Amino acid sequence: HRNIWLDCDPGHDDATAILLAVHTPGVSLLGISTVHGNASAENTNNNAARCLYAFAAPEDIKIYPGSTKPLIRPTRHDPEIHGIDGLGGVEGLPPGTYKPVQERLKHPGRVPKAIDAIARAVEQTWKDGAGDKVTIISSGPMTNIALFVSVYPELLGGIEEFVFMGGGVGIGNRSASAEFNILCDPEAAQIVLDVPVKKTMIPLNVTHTAIVTLETLRKLLSSDAPYSPGVAPVKASTNLRHMLWTLIWYFAESYKSTFGFMHGPPLHDALTIAYVSNPELFKCKRYRVDVELSGTHTAGETVVDIWNYRSCDDSWGRDGKNCMVAESLDVSGFFQLFLDCVSRCDAV
Numbered sequence: 271h272r273n274i275w276l277d278c279d280p281g282h283d284d285a286t287a288i289l290l291a292v293h294t295p296g297v298s299l300l301g302i303s304t305v306h307g308n309a310s311a312e313n314t315n316n317n318a319a320r321c322l323y324a325f326a327a328p329e330d331i332k333i334y335p336g337s338t339k340p341l342i343r344p345t346r347h348d349p350e351i352h353g354i355d356g357l358g359g360v361e362g363l364p365p366g367t368y369k370p371v372q373e374r375l376k377h378p379g380r381v382p383k384a385i386d387a388i389a390r391a392v393e394q395t396w397k398d399g400a401g402d403k404v405t406i407i408s409s410g411p412m413t414n415i416a417l418f419v420s421v422y423p424e425l426l427g428g429i430e431e432f433v434f435m436g437g438g439v440g441i442g443n444r445s446a447s448a449e450f451n452i453l454c455d456p457e458a459a460q461i462v463l464d465v466p467v468k469k470t471m472i473p474l475n476v477t478h479t480a481i482v483t484l485e486t487l488r489k490l491l492s493s494d495a496p497y498s499p500g501v502a503p504v505k506a507s508t509n510l511r512h513m514l515w516t517l518i519w520y521f522a523e524s525y526k527s528t529f530g531f532m533h534g535p536p537l538h539d540a541l542t543i544a545y546v547s548n549p550e551l552f553k554c555k556r557y558r559v560d561v562e563l564s565g566t567h568t569a570g571e572t573v574v575d576i577w578n579y580r581s582c583d584d585s586w587g588r589d590g591k592n593c594m595v596a597e598s599l600d601v602s603g604f605f606q607l608f609l610d611c612v613s614r615c616d617a618v
């Protein structure tokens with residue numbers, strides 16, 4: 271059983287991470303914080319609430335707004351991939367103005383900020399060193415996490431692990447060498463990588479294997495639904511399935527036009543939750559990982575020392591082999607887990 275906190279920037283694949291975080295057995299979601307990234311911080315905050323509502327999450331799962339911009343660099347969003355508001359083209363999601371969605375963003379009194387909410391969740395779970403720990407999952411730029419570890423170093427003992435989707439081993443997606451989440455806030459990522467707590471990175475090399483193929487889409491829509499690629503089924507068997515179908519379809523179109531992915535889109539962020547609930551689906555290896563902070567062409571690249579050039583100690587911190595890096599995924603096992611979550615959500 272793992273206690274998790276999800277820091278995200280929904281985002282189509284972040285939305286699927288939220289679905290898994292709410293409905294995967296063996297993980298209990300303590301809260302969600304949001305960050306600038308795929309869209310503005312205001313939009314990603316709103317989108318998290320729209321997703322929690324649409325996925326029938328228990329009302330006591332709260333959302334906390336985080337950083338509206340990176341630590342140092344100019345803010346960047348990604349409308350080309352996710353649409354202007356971060357969840358373009360998704361049918362059946364309630365608008366952010368819908369009252370029950372707004373309710374999900376309310377708190378008694380002043381709205382606590384992300385880093386304070388994370389601190390409170392860790393304190394309450396860890397109970398000053400005697401209780402359980404919390405795994406902090408990041409599926410967006412790491413600004414909130416970097417601020418949390420900087421402001422609350424005394425709580426690091428209560429963190430079981432940091433798991434983040436980001437980076438690549440020799441590949442990027444938003445520059446020749448950098449992946450979007452790391453590129454948005456490279457300094458924040460380096461701060462987190464230097465923290466002496468276990469970390470696991472789920473890089474593009476692995477997320478690009480988690481492609482939603484037509485076969486998975488057919489299963490999502492259930493086999494008897496009338497279906498042909500590119501055309502919405504007359505009726506998916508449930509509203510949830512229709513929503514997810516349109517979400518995946520929009521994401522697929524973005525990935526086709528931007529990156530030439532012809533077989534479907536990668537569900538990057540959902541892998542973070544799958545890794546925590548079902549680590550046996552992944553093969554990982556421990557390396558020294560740093561972020562290029564000053565390269566003319568390579569800023570935001572994750573530098574993974576696969577040949578152990580840098581002499582490192584055994585710590586997870588500044589001088590150590592600081593990060594587990596996922597190297598492969600049991601793809602069909604992952605999509606089975608995804609479809610099981612959809613069925614569980616349908617049954618609520």
Ligand code: BDR
Binds near residue numbers: 308409450
């Ligand atoms: C990452 O960037 C965003 O587009 C996705 O939500 C994911 O977190 C992939 O590079």
Ligand code: CA
Binds near residue numbers: 409410
């Ligand atoms: Ca994301």
